[in-house]
Amino acid sequence: MSGEIYPDEAQRALAEIEQRHGQVVGLMNIPWWYWPATAVLQVALGVAVDSRAPVVLGVVIPVYVVGMVVVNVVATKGSWRRVRPRRDLVDPIGVFAILGLVGLTVGGSLGVAFSLRTMGVAYPATWGVSCGAVVLIVGGPILNRILRRRMLQNRGIEG
Amino acid sequence: MSVKPKFDELIHAPTRLSIVALLASTEWADFSFIRDSLSLSDSALSKQLTTLEEAGYIDIRKGFVGKRPRTSARLNRVGRAAFDQHVAALQEIVALSRDPDATRPKGES
Numbered sequence: 001m002s003g004e005i006y007p008d009e010a011q012r013a014l015a016e017i018e019q020r021h022g023q024v025v026g027l028m029n030i031p032w033w034y035w036p037a038t039a040v041l042q043v044a045l046g047v048a049v050d051s052r053a054p055v056v057l058g059v060v061i062p063v064y065v066v067g068m069v070v071v072n073v074v075a076t077k078g079s080w081r082r083v084r085p086r087r088d089l090v091d092p093i094g095v096f097a098i099l100g101l102v103g104l105t106v107g108g109s110l111g112v113a114f115s116l117r118t119m120g121v122a123y124p125a126t127w128g129v130s131c132g133a134v135v136l137i138v139g140g141p142i143l144n145r146i147l148r149r150r151m152l153q154n155r156g157i158e159g
Numbered sequence: 160m161s162v163k164p165k166f167d168e169l170i171h172a173p174t175r176l177s178i179v180a181l182l183a184s185t186e187w188a189d190f191s192f193i194r195d196s197l198s199l200s201d202s203a204l205s206k207q208l209t210t211l212e213e214a215g216y217i218d219i220r221k222g223f224v225g226k227r228p229r230t231s232a233r234l235n236r237v238g239r240a241a242f243d244q245h246v247a248a249l250q251e252i253v254a255l256s257r258d259p260d261a262t263r264p265k266g267e268s
Contacts, residue, residue, distance in 0.1 A: 010253050017249075023196060085184060
């Protein structure tokens, strides 16, 4: 049966399959503004913690929580409601990349903040989360690229 | 585990190939998403989905979101296996055109 198919037709069919796969992978792209928006919210939280003022904390913490929810909902809206990409498109390397960025951001923030506090530097939480924010802003787009490349390579086809 | 190449006429038809390729990367996809992605009419997509369902390749789920009817489709295990085999067959055709010895067993002339 396949003997009746010319190689160029097979090539076109494979290209079509790749294109449709890329279309689904494209839906999983995290928008560029997600990283700076998250970073700004984190810095605001750090500043509030350093202020030690209950009123400031009482305002900033709810704003932070609502802001994070809104940012995440908006970033994943649209086509995600109409389609669910396969979970295994993100392979173990992609998962490691995600965990790496989270670990670097949280670990970096806490590490810097506690180190500065031990050294008696003023506003340690603000400096700590600012470092984490820089990691997010720089690392987020890199994570995006890694995930996109991994998902495009991983069609989930055995063999 | 390697996939045994098997060309599938039913999947290879252009519109169905696009539908199956789209579904292969998803857990499930809404009828409207497939229709919009492939620029198909409702009736054309319905016809193709019915063909794929009758072949046992996809499952169609009908439900409601609020009062609005919602139809979604997913490639089932049989369909995914057939798609994987079809892709392997296409890859084999391309590989053979580049190197006719590519898939011959070693020692065979």
